[in-house]
Each structure stands twice: as C-alpha cells, then as structure tokens.
Amino acid sequence: MSKLFEYLQFPFVQHALIVGVLVALCSSLLGVTLVLKRFSFIGDGLSHVAFGAMALAAVLDQLLTEALKTEIPGLSGNSMLLVLPITMISAVLLLRTGNNTKIKGDAAIAMISVASLAFGYLIMNIFSTSSNLSGDVCSTLFGSTSILTLTGLEVWLCIALSVAVVLIFVLFYNRIFAVTFDEDFAIASGIKASRYNTMIAIVIAVIIVLAMNLVGSLLISALVIFPALSSMRLFKSFKQVTICSAVLSVCCSLGGIVISLLAGTPVGSTIVAVQAAAFLLCTIAGRLK
Amino acid sequence: MSLLTVKNLSVGYDSHVILKDLSFKVEAGDYLCIIGENGSGKTTLMRTLLGLIPSLSGSISLDEELTGGGIGYLPQKSSIQKDFPASVTEIVLSGFLGGMGRAFFYTKEQKTLALENLERMGIKELKDRSFSELSGGQQQRVMLARALCATKALLLMDEPVAGLDPDAQNSMYSVIQKLNKEGCAIIMISHDVDAAMRYADHILRTGPVPFFGTKEEYLKNE
Numbered sequence: 001m002s003k004l005f006e007y008l009q010f011p012f013v014q015h016a017l018i019v020g021v022l023v024a025l026c027s028s029l030l031g032v033t034l035v036l037k038r039f040s041f042i043g044d045g046l047s048h049v050a051f052g053a054m055a056l057a058a059v060l061d062q063l064l065t066e067a068l069k070t071e072i073p074g075l076s077g078n079s080m081l082l083v084l085p086i087t088m089i090s091a092v093l094l095l096r097t098g099n100n101t102k103i104k105g106d107a108a109i110a111m112i113s114v115a116s117l118a119f120g121y122l123i124m125n126i127f128s129t130s131s132n133l134s135g136d137v138c139s140t141l142f143g144s145t146s147i148l149t150l151t152g153l154e155v156w157l158c159i160a161l162s163v164a165v166v167l168i169f170v171l172f173y174n175r176i177f178a179v180t181f182d183e184d185f186a187i188a189s190g191i192k193a194s195r196y197n198t199m200i201a202i203v204i205a206v207i208i209v210l211a212m213n214l215v216g217s218l219l220i221s222a223l224v225i226f227p228a229l230s231s232m233r234l235f236k237s238f239k240q241v242t243i244c245s246a247v248l249s250v251c252c253s254l255g256g257i258v259i260s261l262l263a264g265t266p267v268g269s270t271i272v273a274v275q276a277a278a279f280l281l282c283t284i285a286g287r288l289k
Numbered sequence: 290m291s292l293l294t295v296k297n298l299s300v301g302y303d304s305h306v307i308l309k310d311l312s313f314k315v316e317a318g319d320y321l322c323i324i325g326e327n328g329s330g331k332t333t334l335m336r337t338l339l340g341l342i343p344s345l346s347g348s349i350s351l352d353e354e355l356t357g358g359g360i361g362y363l364p365q366k367s368s369i370q371k372d373f374p375a376s377v378t379e380i381v382l383s384g385f386l387g388g389m390g391r392a393f394f395y396t397k398e399q400k401t402l403a404l405e406n407l408e409r410m411g412i413k414e415l416k417d418r419s420f421s422e423l424s425g426g427q428q429q430r431v432m433l434a435r436a437l438c439a440t441k442a443l444l445l446m447d448e449p450v451a452g453l454d455p456d457a458q459n460s461m462y463s464v465i466q467k468l469n470k471e472g473c474a475i476i477m478i479s480h481d482v483d484a485a486m487r488y489a490d491h492i493l494r495t496g497p498v499p500f501f502g503t504k505e506e507y508l509k510n511e
C-alpha cells in the first residue's frame with residue numbers, strides 16, 4: 001500500500017491514471033451501439049488502421065528528426081496528430097463501404113484492416129533504425145508501457161478529446177439510442193440517420209485513437225466491448241446498461257493500472273484481464289438473478 | 290390535399306423492378322389494406338413510401354405536415370434485435386425524436402404524452418419493463434405506442450398481427466380500428482384478406498393482377 005502512495009507522487013503515474021480513467025469512460029459509452037450494430041466490425045477494422053497510421057507516424061517522425069538533425073518540440077513523438085485524422089477519415093470510408101450493398105461490407109473492412117496491419121509492420125521493418133523492432137511493434141499492438149510515457153501535450157489532447165466525446169454522447173444520447181435500436185423507424189419518423197451514423201463512426205475513431213495509448217491497438221475492441229457485454233448481463237434498459245458500462249469500465253481500468261504498477265505487468269493486458277474477470281462475475285450474477 | 294399521392298410508381302431493388310406503374314391516393318382518415326401473395330412486393334412498396342429505399346420511377350407526394358418525417362411506422366416484426374437492452378418507456382419516447390428539431394432532450398409534456406399513448410394501447414403497467422421480456426402481442430403494442438408519438442395523421446404497418454395468437458390478433462385489430470376512428474389514416478399490409486375486408490375501406494392488391502379502389506369496388510370485382 002505504501003508503495004502505491006509512493007508511486008502516486010510521480011507525475012507520470014498521475015498522468016496515466018487521468019488518461020486511464022478518461023479513456024475507459026469514453027470507450028465504454030458507445031459499447032452498446034458497437035455491439036448491437038454492425039459497427040463492431042468497424043471498430044475492429046479501425047484499430048488496425050490506427051496501427052498502420054501509428055507505424056507511419058513513427059517512421060515519419062524518425063525520418064524528419066534525422067533530416068533536421070533535431071527534434072521538433074511538440075511534434076516529435078506525438079503520433080496522435082497524424083493518427084487521429086487518418087483514423088477519422090477511414091471511419092467515414094468504412095461506414096460508406098459497409099452501407100454499400102454491392103460490395104460486401106464485412107469483406108471490405110477485413111481487407112482494409114489486414115492491409116493496414118501488414119503495411120504498418122512493413123514500413124516499421126524497412127525504416128526503423130531501432131535496435132528493438134519487435135519490442136516497438138509489440139508495444140504498438142499491446143500498448144505495453146506507452147501510457148507511462150505520455151507527454152504533457154498528449155495528456156491535454158486526451159483530456160480535450162474525452163470531454164468532446166462525453167459531451168457529444170450526452171447531447172445526442174437519445175438519437176444514438178433511436179438509430180441503434182431501429183434505424184428504419186428513425187428514418188421514417190424524420191431523423192437523419194445517416195448523419196448520426198457518420199457522427200458515431202467519427203466518435204468511434206476518436207475513442208480508438210485515445211484507447212491506443214492505454215491498451216494498444218489489438219486490445220481496443222476488448223476495452224470497448226467488454227463493459228457493454230458485462231452490463232447487458234445485469235441490466236435491461238439502455239440507460240442502466242450505459243451507466244453500468246461506464247462505471248465498470250472506469251473501475252476495471254483503475255484496478256488494472258494499479259495492479260500493473262504493483263506487479264510490474266503490462267498495463268493494457270492487465271486491464272483487459274480485469275475486464276474479462278468482471279465479465280465472468282457479471283455473467284454469474286446475471287444467471288443467479 | 291391528400292395525405293399521400295402516388296403516381297406511376299415503380300419499386301424494386303437496384304434495377305430489378307418488383308411492382309410497376311402503381312397509382313393511388315390516401316386521404317385523411319382512410320384505412321387502406323395492402324394485400325397480395327408473399328413475396329409480391331408489399332414490404333418493398335412500404336419501404337419505398339417511407340423513403341428507406343429509393344423509388345425506381347414515378348412520384349410519391351406527402352402532405353406538407355408529413356414531409357421530412359412525421360410518419361408512424363410499425364416494421365415487420367423481425368427487424369429488431371432480440372436482446373437489445375431497452376425499457377418500454379425508452380422505446381416509446383424515441384418516437385418523438387423525429388419531430389424535435391434541434392432539441393436534445395424530451396420535455397415533460399412528451400413524457401406525459403408517451404404514458405398516455407401507452408395507456409391508449411392498454412399497456413401502461415409495462416412502462417418500466419424490458420422490451421425483450423414482453424410477449425409478441427405486447428411488443429407490437431409498444432411499437433404502436435412509439436409510432437403514435439411520431440404521428441397523429443398517418444400510420445404505416447407491415448403485417449402488425451403476424452405471429453400473434455388469435456386473441457392477440459383480434460385485440461390488435463381493434464386497437465388499430467380505434468386509432469382510425471380517432472382520425473388517424475392507416476396503411477396496413479396484411480395477408481389476412483378476411484380481416485382486410487372487415488376493417489379497411491380501401492384495398493390495394495399487389496401481384497399479377499393489381500387493384501386499387503374502395504372495398505365495395507373490390508368486392509364487386511371478385
């Protein structure tokens with residue numbers, strides 16, 4: 001316990017906790033929508049796109065630093081500035097292809113996501129001068145320690161984006177429900193469903209980029225989907241499920257970060273392991289109810 | 290002006306025409322039944338009227354108060370996911386959203402109105418229940434209460450009694466008839482011709498020998 005309080009004095013631990021809570025909160029909000037709409041494929045595809053973009057950003061950053069022989073303050077090491085727009089654009093494109101009945105949506109998404117993975121690994125391999133390539137790849141995929149090395153700018157960007165995500169979610173909560181529950185009725189009654197679908201896809205993109213810091217790109221889906229699935233075992237109204245997901249997600253994240261600090265395990269996979277345990281408990285509790 | 294005027298309408302998917310050259314009108318307070326064989330294009334026609342799929346040719350004009358939404362729709366039953374977590378009240382309230390313009394949240398009046406609509410359907414006591422735990426007949430009434438929140442003038446229903454037991458079918462039919470008597474125009478798809486004859490005043494038949502006219506004309510034709 002005293003070890004924990006000692007850790008809490010460090011700014012990088014405080015940053016990790018702030019970002020961990022915010023990311024967990026945001027990623028849980030759209031979980032139900034993602035689970036119940038075809039959007040879970042988009043979420044999965046996007047996390048791979050984000051990996052490709054992250055690799056691209058890392059390589060560009062390295063080339064730029066070598067060319068200029070100096071680090072650009074604020075830009076170097078800040079991959080989010082490139083990853084975010086690429087992921088957002090991909091989100092909109094994936095949604096379009098998903099809605100196109102002629103191309104099979106799922107196949108298109110699978111294609112794009114595998115291609116991004118391959119492309120990301122390829123350019124990292126070609127351009128990286130790092131002596132620990134597999135370590136770099138591993139930390140991008142599983143987020144091993146990146147949350148403990150966040151810069152001040154990244155923390156602020158993360159706070160700003162999280163506030164935006166929560167605000168959008170709260171304001172459009174009723175419409176997100178309507179479009180998720182029954183899109184046909186929503187359109188017939190006059191809701192511009194395609195506009196809200198685009199909005200949801202962009203918000204998902206933001207969440208995925210945020211979550212990459214915490215758990216890495218392979219584990220993002222777990223962060224988004226586990227809290228929703230767990231709370232759906234326990235609750236039966238949209239509001240209850242949403243609130244329960246948010247609380248559960250934040251608790252599991254905090255728990256995961258603390259455990260990983262004390263036990264020295266990787267942050268991302270520890271959080272996901274805690275999520276999985278919570279899911280198991282919720283399933284049992286749901287059965288007993 | 291009529292609530293709905295359809296002229297030379299062709300419907301189908303991509304370029305595959307399923308129904309062509311349909312013309313008909315629905316006036317305020319009408320009760321139109323669409324009958325026809327399974328697979329003859331009834332659902333396709335209704336989805337086209339709602340703007341869910343594009344029409345292939347011809348025109349659909351809606352009365353001013355209905356353009357850009359304001360139609361109540363009862364989808365064919367299977368369209369909603371089985372274990373969606375949603376309470377009855379949440380679902381019924383969502384009927385208001387189309388007409389809310391820039392407002393984000395439901396008003397007190399809307400919440401009261403939603404309860405009144407549940408009462409009209411005779412299911413007020415279900416308001417806090419989970420949708421997925423209701424019986425088929427109860428679910429259809431919830432869907433109808435939601436549709437009532439979206440419109441006062443025009444309800445489109447796709448086989449609202451399909452899959453219900455005979456008692457539930459009859460009570461669903463009488464609820465719909467009551468709404469029609471209160472002034473709401475009904476367009477209902479049904480493959481139960483007897484019920485169509487009992488309740489409707491206009492008939493539209495899809496299929497190889499199309500027909501549109503009043504029930505009396507239809508009976509004379511047969």
Ligand SMILES: Nc1ncnc2c1ncn2[C@@H]1O[C@H](COP(=O)(O)OP(=O)(O)O)[C@@H](O)[C@H]1O
Pocket residue numbers: 302307325326327328329330331332333334
């Ligand atoms: N999404 C779709 N794409 C292409 N064809 C379809 C689609 N949905 C239905 N159809 C075809 O359109 C025809 C009419 O179907 P439908 O309108 O559902 O008939 P009904 O409601 O009268 O039973 C059927 O032959 C069906 O196979």
Ligand SMILES: [Mg+2]
Pocket residue numbers: 331332333365447
């Ligand atoms: Mg049908």
